[in-house]
Amino acid sequence: MIEYNPAAARYYQEVSEQCIHYLSIDGVIFGFHQNQLKVLLLRWKGTEEWSLPGGFIRKAESVDVAAQRIMQERTGLNELYLHQFHVFGEAVRYNQEETWRKINLPIQGVNWSERTISLGYYALVDHSKVVPTPDFLTEECRWWSLDQIPALLFDHNYIINVALASLRKQLNDQPINHLLPEAFTIPELQRLHETILGYPLDARNFYKKTMASGSLERLSERRAGTPHKAPYLYRFNLRPFA
Amino acid sequence: MIEYNPAAARYYQEVSEQCIHYLSIDGVIFGFHQNQLKVLLLRWKGTEEWSLPGGFIRKAESVDVAAQRIMQERTGLNELYLHQFHVFGEAVRYNQEETWRKINLPIQGVNWSERTISLGYYALVDHSKVVPTPDFLTEECRWWSLDQIPALLFDHNYIINVALASLRKQLNDQPINHLLPEAFTIPELQRLHETILGYPLDARNFYKKTMASGSLERLSERRAGTPHKAPYLYRFNLRPFA
DNA sequence: TATCTTTACGTCAAAACTACGCAAAGAATC
DNA sequence: GATTCTTTGCGTAGTTTTGACGTAAAGATA
16 A cells, blocks of 8 residues: 655645646657557556646646647657647546555645546657656656557546547548658658558558658658668658749 | 626626536537528627627536536527537637626626636537527527627637538538438538538539438428429438448 | 429549559578 | 569559539429
C-alpha cells in the first residue's frame, strides 16, 4: 500500500485554485518510429501505472493554448500540430476510487470535483525531435508502440482508441507529414499510412497517387544504408503553386 | 435601458449551485422547410436580441445527456440526433459587458465565472415535428432561415458558421435523413443536399447516385399537388440487408 | 389538344482507382 | 566478379466512379 502523497496534494490544491474545475485535457501524442505508430505515456511516481499526458486549463487561458502548453512540456517542442478530436463527458468514466488508490492521490482535504470532463486532443509530432519529459507527478515518460500499450489509468485506453479512429477517418485531411522528419522516402510515407490505416497498400499505386498529389518535392539525395535499392528523399512542398 | 432582472438572477444562482462552472452547451438545431435550411433561435425577454438555445451541465450529468435535455426542452422531441462538433474555448469569445447589458443579465451578486467554454452540438431534426418552446429567459422561439439570421448574442453567429461547415464536411457520414419527414421525394432530398452544400446538383446524377446507395426504399404513393409530374415517395431503408 | 416543366431512367466520355508487369538499383551470396 | 534477391520507380490495362447531357412519360396549365 502506498502512503499519503503531499506533493500531489499541493499540486491538486494549486490546480484547484488556478484552473477550471471539472475540466481537463488529455493528449494523445502520436509519433512514428521504425515503421510503428507510437504514443507518449507517463509512469506515475512510485508505481508501475501508466497514463496519457494531461493537465488543466487556467481560468483565463484559451483551451487550445492550454493544450499546447501541456503537450509542449512533455515533448520539448513548441508549435505542435494539435487537433481536438472528442469530448469525454460521461458522468462516470472509470472507477475513480480504484484509480486514485493506484496512484495514491489525496482526494481528502482537497477541494476537487467528483467527476472530470476531458477534452481529447491528439498531436502529430516528429518522433526524432521529441525529448520525453515527465511531469510533476510522474517519473518516466516514454514512447509506446500502439500494439503494446498496457492497461492504462483512467479511461485512457479508450481515449487512445477514439483518437486513432479519428485520425484514421481524417487521414487525408490531416497534415500527416508532421509525423515524419523533414526529409523522408515514399516507402516511409507508405508505412505511415499503412500503420494508421491498419492494412497494407500497394507500393506502386501508393507511389503514383502520392506523386499525382503534387505536394511532394524530390530531393537530390537518396536514403543510404538500405539493404536494397536506395530510395530518393522527398519533402513536402507546402506551396505547390509558388 | 433595461432594469434589474430578478428571475435571471435566481436562474443563474441555481445554475451556479447545481451545474458545472465555466462550461456550457450551445445547440445549433437544424431543420429543413420549404427548401431552406433553418436553425432554431430564441429571443430574450423584453429585448429584440436573439441567440442559440443553450444550457449548462449538471454536476453529475453526462455531457451528451445534458445536450439532449437542453435540446429536447426547446423542440419537444425526444431522441434527437445530436453531434458534438466543436469546443469553443477561446479565453475571450465576445464582448461580455456589452452582451450582458443587452440582455440585462445580473452579473453582480451571482457567483458566476468570468468566461465560459462552450461545447457546440448540432441537432438534425424533422422540422414538422418540432414545437419551438422558449425557455426561462426567453419569450420567443422560432425557426430562422440560415441566410436571414440577424446579428446574434455572444459568438453565436460564428458558432452557426462552424456548425454548418462541419455538417458540410461530414455530409456523407451523417444521417441527413433526420432532417426530413419519414417519407420524402428524391428532389426533396436533393434540395436538402444542395442547401447544405451551397451549390446546385444535377438532378439526373443525384438520382442515380442515391439509388445506387441502396439505402432508399420506394413507396407506392406519389407526392400529389405538384404542378408537374408527381414524384414517388421514398423512405430510408435502415437495414438494407435484412 | 398543345405547351411546359419535372421526374425517372439511359448514354457516353473523362477521371480515379486497382491489379499487376517489369527494368534498374543496390546489397548479399556464391 | 557473376548470380541472386529484394525493393524502388515507373508503366499498362481493366474496372469503377464521376460528370455532362439526352429523352420519354407524367401531370398541370393554357
